[in-house]
Amino acid sequence: MPKDGIGASPKRREDVRFLTGKGRYTDDINLNGQLYVHFLRADVAHATINSIDTSAAEGMPGVAHVFTSKDFEAVGGLPCGWQVTDKHGQPMQEPKHPIIAEGKIRHVGEIVAAVVADTLGNARDAAEAIELDLTELPAVIDMKKAVQDGATKVHDDLTSNLCYDWGFVEENKAAVDEAFEKASHVTTLELVNNRLVANPMEPRVAVGDYAQHDDSSTLYTTSQNPHVIRLLMGAFVLGIPEHKLRVVAPDVGGGFGTKIFHYAEEAFCTFAAKQLRRPVKWTSSRSEAFMSDAHGRDHVSKIQIALDADNNFTALRTETYANMGAYLSTFAPSVPTWLHGTLMAGNYRTPLIYVNVKAVFTNTVPVDAYRGAGRPEATYQLERCVDKCARELGVDPAELRRQNFIKPDQFPYATPVAVEYDTGNYHATLDKALELADVAGFDARAAESKARGKLRGLGISNYIEACGIAPSNLVGQLGARAGLYESATVRVNATGGIVVMTGSHSHGQGHETTFPQVIADMIGIDASQVEIVHGDTANTPMGMGTYGSRSLAVGGSAMFRATEKIINKAKKIAAHLLEASETDIELKDGQFSVSGTDKSVAWGDVTLAAYVPHNYPLDSIEPGLEETAFYDPANFTYPSGTYICEVEVDEGTGKVDVLNFTAADDFGNVVNPMIVEGQVHGGVGQGIGQAMLENCAYDEDGQLLSASYMDYAMPRASDIPMITVDHSCQTPCTHNPLGVKGCGEAGAIGSPPALVNAVLDALNRNGHAVDHIDMPLSPSRVWSAMNS
Amino acid sequence: MYNFEFVKPSSVDEAVAALRDEDAQPLSGGQTLIPTMKQRLNQPSKLVSLTGIADLVGVSSSGGVLSVGGATPHATVAAEAGDYPALAALAGQIGDPAVRNRGTIGGSLANNDPAACYPSAALASGATIVTNAREIAADDYFQGMFTTALDEGEIITGVKFPIPQAANYQKFEQPASRFALTGVFVAKYADGVRVAVTGASNDGVFRWTEAEEALSANFSPNAISGLTVASDDMISDLHGSAAYRANLVKVLTGRAVAACA
C-alpha cells in the first residue's frame, strides 16, 4: 500500500511553508529598479471628466510618469469572456471597459489616473497634485429604477442600462404559466441576494516587468488562473503574443472567485513597465480592495412555486435582476444565467421551469463570480421558497422536500433547465443530516432554550451544484469565449520521483497535498515522491486554472490521464527488462511484475532505464518518461447535500447565535477527507458571513457605505459554531476517471438558506409571523421583523 | 501618511511645552490617530508621545476612588482595576488584544467617539477628568460626538472614578467594528443611580435621566419597564435604525440592572 494514497488525510504539506513564513506571495516579489504605482481612484460614482491636469504632479519628486486614459489609446479594453444571448436572440450589450476611465467616471473606485514614482509615498503625494475637473451626474444604483424609461444611462453609447433580458427556457414559458393557472397552491417569495466583497486575506498585487533584450513581458499577479490572464491580457488588451508574455501567480492567499478575473491593474503594470523600462508594482490596500475587487451576488429575485393538490411541485418561475455594476467583469454575464438558471431545478422533479434574468448596469463596482457564483443565488431562492411553502401548507419542510426529490433510481436525470445530473441520492443525504443533527431531539432543545428566554429554530436546506467546470463544446454554445479543459504534464525523473506541472492553481485548496495522493495511488509509491508545480505559464501547460470546484474533477482528471500514459509506457519498458509480453505486466505497489510469475522490477529501475537507456527498446519507444494530457469533461459534476442548523434568537435585541451546523454532502469519491472537511468549513463560514453579517451597501449617490472592516462585517471565529461534516453518502461521478465531484463551493451554496430558514423557524414557532427577512440577518433586521 | 516629527517626553510639562507647536498633537496608544494618518485624513506636524511619561500610566485605588493614569492601556485597566470590577470588565471588552495593549483611556476620552465604551463609564460614574491644567466633571466634559471640554494642547493626565456600590456595563456590539452599537453603563451609588448610554445618540454619550430616577427609587429591571426611549435623536445607519437603538437602550439598561444583582 502506498503511503498517503486516495482516502488518506495527510496534513497539508504547503502549510509548513505558510506557517513558517516561507510562503512567496506576489507582494514578496521586489525587482531591481522597481517603481510603484498609486492609482487615483474616483470618489464619486458618476461624472463627466472635463479635464485632468497632471502637469504639477509630473514635476513632483520621484515621479516617473503620470498616466491617464490618453496613454492607453492604442490599447484594448478589458475583455469579457462570456457573451450571453438575450431572449430575443440578440447579443448582450457590451460596453468598453477601459484600463483608465475615458471621459467618464462610472463607479467609486474607478481608476482616473495613475502615478508611477520611485516610492509609494512620492506617488501618493503626486496624486494629490492632480487637478480633476468633473461634472457630477446622477448616480444609477437601484436596478429596478435603472431599467425604467428615461433613467440616467451608465453608458451613453448603449441603448439603456439593460445588459440583457434572458429567458430560460424561453420556449417553456407558456407551459409554465399555464401550470401556474392550474395550480392548487402557489407560493411566492421576493428576496435579495446581498452584494458581497470576497475579502481574501491577501489583497491583490501586480508587478509588471519588461526585458528589452528580448522584448518580453512578465506579470507577477495574484491570480487563480495565470494562463487565462496571459491569454486575455496578451491577446485582447496589450497585443503581446504568448511566447513574449509570462504570467506568474505564486502563492496566492485566497481567491474565492475574485482573483479569476483580468483586472485593469494587471494590464496597467505590464504596460507601464514596458513604457518606462522599469518594473512597476502595485499592492492593493484593503480600502482599494473594497472598491476595486469584483463584488459578488447582488440579485433581486421573485420566485414562485406551483403545487398540485398532493403537494407535488408542478412548475417554477423566477424573475431576477442581476447587478453587473458599471462594466462587465470577465465572467460576469455567465453568473446569473448559465451558472444560475441551469440550477433552478435544485434537487426536485419540478417538470416545468422558466427563469428570467435582467442584467443591469449601475454605477457600482463590477460584480462577478464569488464562491458558488450563481448557484448560491439559485439555491437560496429555491430553498427559501420551499420552506415558505411548507409553512403555508402546514407540512414538515423536510418531508415536502423528500416528496419532491428526484428519486435515486431516476438518474441520470435530465432537468427542464438543460442539464443532466449523472448521479445523486438526495434521500440519503437528507436522512443522514436529519440523523446527525438529531432533529428528533429538537423539541427538547427548543424547550430548554425557551427556559433561558431564547427562541430556538431549526433550518434545513438542500443544494445541488454544477461543478467540474466545464465541457468546452457545451459552454461554447452557451457563449463562453474560452475552453474549459485542464492540463497536466507528468514528468518522471530518472530515480523515480515525479513532478506534475498542472494548469490548476492552488490558493488555499491544498493541491500540493491532494494531487500527489492520486498519483501515489495509481503507481503504488509514496505521495512524498510526487511534487506539484503550478502558477507559472513558463513551466506549466496551458490550463484554465482553479474556480467552479473544478481542480480535482478536471485538473485531477488531466493528471490521471497523463499518469495513465506514463504507466502504459513504463509497462512497455518493464516488459523489455523482464523479457515478457507487455500484456502480462502488472503494476502494484510500485512493482512491475509478470503475472503468474515471481519476476518483477521496481518502479525506480524502470524509470532509470527510461533515462539511461542502455538496455532499452530504442527501436520501438523513445527514451524518457514524461507525458502531457488535456482533459475536457463530458458533463458538469453535480455535488449535492443537505444542511441543517439550529439558531437561537434573542428577542430583546434580535441577535442570532448559530448554535450548530450539520453538513451531509455527496461529493462522490473523496481523495483527502481532511481537506474536504476544511473546504466545507470554509464554505459554511462564508455562508454564515453572507447570511448573518456581510453587507456591501451603497447609498443612493453611489458612495460605498461599507468600505472598510469598520462597517463590513466579516465572520470571525466566534461567529462560527462547530460544524459536523459527513461525506459518507457517495454517488461517484460517472464521467470522470476519479469519480469525484468537487467540494469547494458547496458550503457557501447550501448554508445561507439553512441559516435563514432556521431564524424564521425560531420566530414563527414563537408567535412572530414573519415570512422573510433579507440577508444579512443582522440584529437590527431581525428585531425590526419581530416588531413591525 | 505624511511626514511628521516625533518626540517622546518623560514629563507632563515637557509634553505640554512640545504641544505648543502649531499642529502638534498628542499620541497615546495610536489606535485611532495612526489609522487616520495612514489614510491621510490627519496631518499633524509633530506627534508628542505620552506613553513615556511614567506618571500617566497605572491604576490605583484609595478612599473609594479608583484613579487611572491618562496613558494607561485598556489591558492594564482590565487587569488592575479589580476594585471597580465593572470598569475592568468594560476595558476587557474593548477591541481585540492588540487594541487593548496599546489603546489608552486618555486617548479614548479625548477622542470621544460616539461608539466608544469609556465615555459611558466616566459619565455614569460621575468621574473627574484630570488634565495638566484642571479637573473637569464628566457631566461637563462630554460635549457631543468627538467633542469635549479639552482645550488645544490640554492633556488628560488621569481619570478619577468614584467606586459605586454596584455597576454593570452592557455592550451590544456593532457586528463589523465591534465597537458599541449601543452600550449602557449603570452605576449605583449611595445617593442614587446613574445611567449613561453610548453608541446610540447623535449627541454622543448621554445620561438617561428618567431611568436614573426610576432606578434610584427602585433598583430593579421592572422599574424601567414603563419607560420609553425617544428615538428622535438616535443614530440611524447601516447597522441599526434609530428605533432599534432606542430599543437597545431600554433592553440593555434592564440587563445591566439585572446583572448588578
Ligand SMILES: Cc1cc2nc3c(=O)[nH]c(=O)nc-3n(C[C@H](O)[C@H](O)[C@H](O)COP(=O)(O)OP(=O)(O)OC[C@H]3O[C@@H](n4cnc5c(N)ncnc54)[C@H](O)[C@@H]3O)c2cc1C
Ligand atoms: C480594531 C479596533 C477596535 C476598537 N474597539 C473599541 C471598542 O470596542 N470600544 C472602544 O471604546 N474603543 C475601541 N477602539 C478604540 C480604542 O479604544 C482606542 O484606544 C481609543 O479610541 C483611542 O485611544 P488611543 O490611546 O489609541 O489614542 P490615540 O489614537 O493615540 O489618540 C486619539 C486622539 O486622542 C488624542 N489624545 C490621546 N491621548 C490624549 C491625552 N492623554 N490627552 C489629550 N488628548 C489625547 C490624540 O491626539 C488623538 O486626537 C477600537 C480601536 C480599534 C483600532
